[in-house]
Amino acid sequence: MSSWLPSLITDTPEAGFDLAVTLARKRVGYTQPDPAVREKLRPDYA
Numbered sequence: 001m002s003s004w005l006p007s008l009i010t011d012t013p014e015a016g017f018d019l020a021v022t023l024a025r026k027r028v029g030y031t032q033p034d035p036a037v038r039e040k041l042r043p044d045y046a
Contacts, residue, residue, distance in 0.1 A: 005023075010016040032038050 008019070010019055028038065032041070
């Protein structure tokens with residue numbers, strides 16, 4: 001099984017920041033997998 005995230009180690013701080021943003025976005029998708037519900041709820045969190 002191949003992983004989309006082979007390591008948390010990055011070459012630069014900027015790449016580490018980009019990885020953190022990606023992880024946060026993926027977590028939102030795992031928490032609420034239905035895109036229509038995410039869009040409906042988004043204004044409440046804005």
